[in-house]
Each structure stands twice: as C-alpha cells, then as structure tokens.
Amino acid sequence: MNAPPSPTQHASLQKTERQSQVVRALQAHLPAHALIWHAEDTTPYECDGLTAYRQRPLVVALPETEAQVAAVLRTCHALGVPVVARGSGTGLSGGAMPHEMGVTLSLAKFNRILKIDPVARTALVQCGVRNLAISEAAAPYNLYYAPDPSSQIACSIGGNVAENSGGVHCLKYGLTLHNVLQVRGFTAEGEPVTFGGEALDAAGLDLLALVIGSEGMLAVTIEVTVKLVPKPQLARCIMASFDDVRKAGDAVAAVIAAGIIPAGLEMMDKPMTAAVEDFVHAGYDLEAAAILLCESDGTPEEVEEEIGRMTAVLRGCGATAIAVSNSEDERMRFWSGRKNAFPASGRISPDYMCLDSTIPRKRLADILLAIQAMEQKYGLRCCNVFHAGDGNLHPLVLFDANDPDELHRCELFGADILETSVAMGGTVSGEHGVGVEKLNSMCVQFTAAENEQMFGVKRAFDHEGMLNPGKVIPTLQRCAEYGKQVVRGGRLPHPELPRF
C-alpha cells in the first residue's frame, strides 16, 4: 500500500496537482460555468477536424468577456501554462489540438457581429462568428465576404485568420490575408494588441501579414475587421469534360495564359466524380478522366464576354463536352459535387485523409499521374479535387483506420504527395495549415536555419512560447529524427550539428 508511485502514477499525480493549481487560479477570474476540467466534459475538445490526433486538455476555459480572456492569458503566462486558442474546431491539421498540460481557450462565446458598415464596406465581427454568417449579414446591402472555405457554414473567422483560409474563389478574390483590415486581440501575456487598422495600411512593419496564417501561435484574435465586396450581378459556370488529365491540366494553364482570371477554376478526377455523382446526382460526366468547373462573375456583359472566351479556350484544349449554367439553380448543381467532395468520400470509405499541398499550375497533370502511381505503390485508392486555378490540391486518400497497416500506408502515401509537391516547386500546405499534421513535412520544405528564424518570429511575439506550443515549426531534433532536413546546393545547413 505504501509502495512509492510508479513513474506513470507519478506523472499522473503531477498532472492532477497541476490541474488543481490552474483551476484554482482561473476560478478567481471566471464564473463556474466557464471553466471545465473533468474528463467527460473536456473530451469534446480533444481534437479539431483532424480526428486522428487527440489529446484532452488540462482545462478548458470559456471566457465571455475580453477582460476574462486577458485574465486567463495573464494567469497562464504567470504559471507557465500553455494556451491553445480554439474557434469552431473545424481545422484540418490539428492546429487546435489541445496541449496535455495546457489550457484550451475556447472563444466560442465571442460570436457577435458588432457592425456592418455598408458605406465603408467592412464588417466588425468577433472571432467566433461563422464565415458564412458574415456574408448573410451583409447580404441586405448587396455585399459579401469573399473567402469561402468549404467549411464556411461552420468555421469561424478567428480560425480563418489563424489559417489564412482560402476557398474556391481565391484566385480572383484573394485569401483571408487580402480581405482582412484589422485584427484585435491579446498577446501571450494578456496585453491588448491591434494589428493593421481601419485604413489600408498601418505604421511600422506589416505585422498583420505575419499574424494571419500563424495558427494561433503569435497572438489571440478577439475581433476582426473584414472587407466586404459588392456581390457580382451574375455568376455563370462552365462544366468541361476531358478524356485525359494532361489535357485538363493544360486547359487550366491555357485559360490563365489567355489573360482570364476566372472567379473559380476547379478540377475533379474520375474517381472523385464517381463518388460525388453517387452522392448528389448532379449529372456529372462519369466517363471523363477529369472535369473542370470554370466560373465567371461580374456584370451580365462582362460574364457573357468571359464565358465566350473561356469556352473557346477549353474547346481548343480538347474538351470533350462543355455545359454552361443557364440559371442559378443549375450553377449550384454544377458546384454541388465539388462542395460535397468530402462527405461523398466519407460514404465510399470508412476513413479518408485529406491532403492540401500546392504546386505550380503547369504541374497539375504531373502530380495527378504521380498520385496514380502512388495508389499502386501503397495499395490505396485516392480521389482528387483541386483548386486548379491556384494549384492547390486536395487528394483524398481512402483507408480504414481500424487496419493499422492501412493507416501506416496512408501516412506514407500522404507524406509522399507532400514531398513530391515540394519537389515540383510547391508547398506542403495551401490553406489547411501545418498544425501537428505536417510538422515532419516542414523539415522537407525548410532548412534548419529557416525553421530557426521562424522560431525567432515566435519568440518576438511570445517570448516564453506559451501560445499553441509545438505546432507549425518543427524542432531541429524532430527534423533530424525524421531524417529529411533539406540539403540545398549540396551543403547541409548547420553541418556542425550532430545528427542521429
């Protein structure tokens, strides 16, 4: 009975003590209902949209006022407790995965639209406001918020800021970065801070550009001022079929080369088309090797002109069939499959892993063919949807998580796609973020010195590393273990450092 505790028991005891300490400290600042720590209550927070990685947090804090947010941050900072901010939890890279010894700061209660200014064409919203809710609130003024990630019905603007979310219209309308004027929030120490401003620029370095896409590691976002843009009078969509993926890939480049910036330019391969057709019955061409969706928006005159030019280019590139939407219903039907690619994949496979790399547009066909070869190599199927216009891929690797070998092969398959993308001149993440999922792949894309400089950026904002630690930037040790530290120009960065 009096035997000393085993190492595991010891760790567990330490954790319990730490938990009590943090709970006591936070109770001084939060009402009872805004603080949860029992396992059954914190379990819903153990992962975000990337369910393969789970971790219950020490404590979940659900502040309701800015003063409470500041107090939580100050308290955690003083105690040296990591803080992981969380919005809607729809992220796909584990960016909001809790820290075992940390506080998950749920900002769900900051869900008010504070102001829609139709003259300035801006919306001032709290971080927990859903992406789509902004456009809905702006609709009476014929305005909308342009970035439209597929999860827009659920994802929050705070999360969009953290991930620099895109969507299907970003080639023409830009990413979150291009559509946000100001972010207000708190530093890791709980000090109020504003990045950007109501004007088109702010004095000093453009810290807003660093904060957007920083995955909650540099500051906590509470309030965001977004730009609203006038709703185009009309949008029409072309659906073009190709009997060869290379022709489809070339058609994408040809549209751009013709001086056209489509409002949306998406591609689906044959397996994906089959999966979504089964799900939405939109009448997709099941024989096509690839389908392109090519959208034009603007004034009726503008759209007619552009649809004509795009149709000519697509025909010239060997499209086997072309349909142009003649009504809003028909346009939505064309898009329905693309927008439902994920749920459709969920119906044909117990599990799937969604990748998110970006490559130069001209390599679209090359990467598709490379992925086809990988399907053989790893013995797994893969469906592909691409934001073709900006070269952003979303291959969905199908697997069964209950089969450990399939899970393992799926991970290798994913890593192979990311590394192939980097080798083709691309990047490991176009819009989903690095989070915990792609830490190893960061070792492929960046040198040790580059990763270290990013740690420097982190330190400049958050000296003690309290905000969302362990995400996005891999440590030198991790890269050494992964064995993929980049060798550029035949020289290893930091040759003086020991490896393995």
Added chain:
Amino acid sequence: MSGIDHALGQAVERIRAAAADGTALRIRGGGSKDFYGVAPRGELLDTRALAGIASYEPSELVVTVRAGTSLAELEAALAEKGQCLAFEPPHFAAGATVGGMVAAGLAGPSRASVGSVRDYVLGATLVNGRGEVLSFGGQVMKNVAGYDVSRVLAGSLGTLGLIAEVSLKVLPVPPAEATLEFACDQADALRLLNEWGGRPLPLNASCWFEYAGAGALYLRLRGAVAAVEAACAHLGGERKDKDRAAADWQSLREQSLPWFDTAAGPDALWRLSVPQTAPVLELEAFGAPLVEWHGGQRWYKAPPTPAAAARIREAARAAGGHATLFRLPAHGEAHEATVPRFDRLEPAVERIHRALMREFDPHAVFDRGRLHAFD
C-alpha cells in the same frame, strides 16, 4: 548564374563580416527612395549586382526576380507578355530596383482597388543579419506553410535583412480602360467614391485635387470591355482622352504632377492613410489635399515642424489612420530629431517590432532606425 551566386556570396560575406566586427550596413538599390524613412546610415551595401529575372512563366502568373533588377526592366518584360504589376509601384527616380520597391512597400494609384505590394509578394529569399540565406513563401498563390515572413518584408525598409530575390504575383493587363472627370468639391468626391465602391463597378483608381480653386475628381475604370463601357454610360462625367489620361495617371504615380511640387517652399509632403470613409479632415490651414485610393490616401503639403506634425497626426488618428512625413522639403530646416517620419506604435506592437528586428538581425548590422527611431 555563377555570377549571381558570386554576388549573393559576396553579400553574405559582407554581412557576416559586418556582424562580426560591428559594422552597420546600409542596403541600397538605385537609391530612388533614399528620401523615404529616416535617413539611412552605415556603409553602402549595393544590391545591383544581384540582377536578373530568375524565372517568369506568364501562365503561372508568377515572376521571380533578383532584388537588384531594375523595376523598369521587370515591367518591360511583363508588358511584353500582356501582364503587369497591378499595384503600380512608383519608381520616383530612374534606376529604381525591385528589391527597393518591396522594401519601401509603396503602391500606386490602383492600390485601393487591387491591393498593395505585400498582397502580391508570394515568396522571398533574404539574407538575415547573421548572413544566413533564407527562403520563405514560394512561387504559388496559396501557401500557409510556416509564418508568412516574405510578406512582412514589404515595407520593412531593410530592417529585417537583405532581400535577395522575390516572387511576385502578376496579372494580365485589363483589356479596357477609361478615365472620367467630375467637377466637385472634396466632400462630394468622398461621398461619390464610397457610393461607387459599394457597387459592382470596375473601379481601379481615383484622384481628387483642386486646380485654380476648383475641385476635380478623376476616376479610372479597368476591366472587361463590356464592363468598362457599361460603367462609363452609367456614371456619366466627362470621358478623358485615353493617352492624355494615361500620362496623367503616370504623373500621379510618380508624384510628378505640378500639385506635388514642393521644391521651392518650406513645405514637406505628408501622407495620411485613413479609412476611405473618413470625412474631409480639419486641416484646412494647410490647403486642400490631394486625395487618392478612393479616399484612403490623402496628401498634404505642410511644414515638417513639431507643431504641424502634432496637428496632422492628431487629425489622422482621430479619423482612424496614421500620418507619415513622406518627403522633406529640399531646403527646409531639419526637424528629424523632433518629428519622426512614421507615426507612433502601440506599446505591444513596438515591443514586437524591436524583438523581431533583434531576431532577424541580432548584431544590428542593418539600420533598424530607418523605420522608427529605435535604438
């Protein structure tokens, strides 16, 4: 290629040596923007050996350029393929370089409609103050791998490192363009611009100023032929001759319009960046401003004195913006010590600035005082 590698290697050696012996370096391309920001200090580090377009594929909408390349050369290469830098960066003098353009972060007349320099930066290679060659971002439109270090270089005035190479998003030159003129006062111009901004019109640039006591608003439309024609019919105003208008927009971009001429007097040029909806500012004492960016950028001619600075900065802040002492008068009194060139920073933001500069340049090789008078 080897010449370029050699040039980069030399720059790296120079920076490492400076870091080791405590020398300060002043990064400079064509020197066309020497006037901007706090006067540069330190030994000259000329970027012009780092020259040339590294890669350009029009169908990718991306160009990768070495920092010392002349901006004019880049623009000519893009024009040859029917493309452009949509944000119309000002040169301000012959010999302006691409690196200087990014470091200054200044955009031209179209900025409010199309975005700024940073919005078009996709990636960059820089040499930090330790002499490490680092690449961030890339050559693709969407990239969220790691922090967006390349974009923060836009407007950094060399305080974070030597920009060696940048990848920029380029766009096709719009097929149609038209310029309309409206006679109106400043308040009406601001009201009209904000009204038009809320409608799906192909607005691209605007400029309002007074000439011989009468106000005139110029509006440039760019886009599809049909859209521009429809907008002209809808908006009215007087349609300007195409070539003449193009020359005027170019003069606006380069600040060579007579309005900007402060050479003779004691006045400096002040740049106020305010929300587009900010009303006419209560700075009548300094005369009527020149208004750009659909109301978002307002230029005033006023002395570079502490008293004028206080009034101007107070008005800018009250409107939700900030003011920059953009260009000093040629023969004015120097107030550098008492009138900072850029507006003050919020305490947390200033702390982050200092820390960032230390992280990129721990030995203070680069002139971090160029942006703010940090020690």
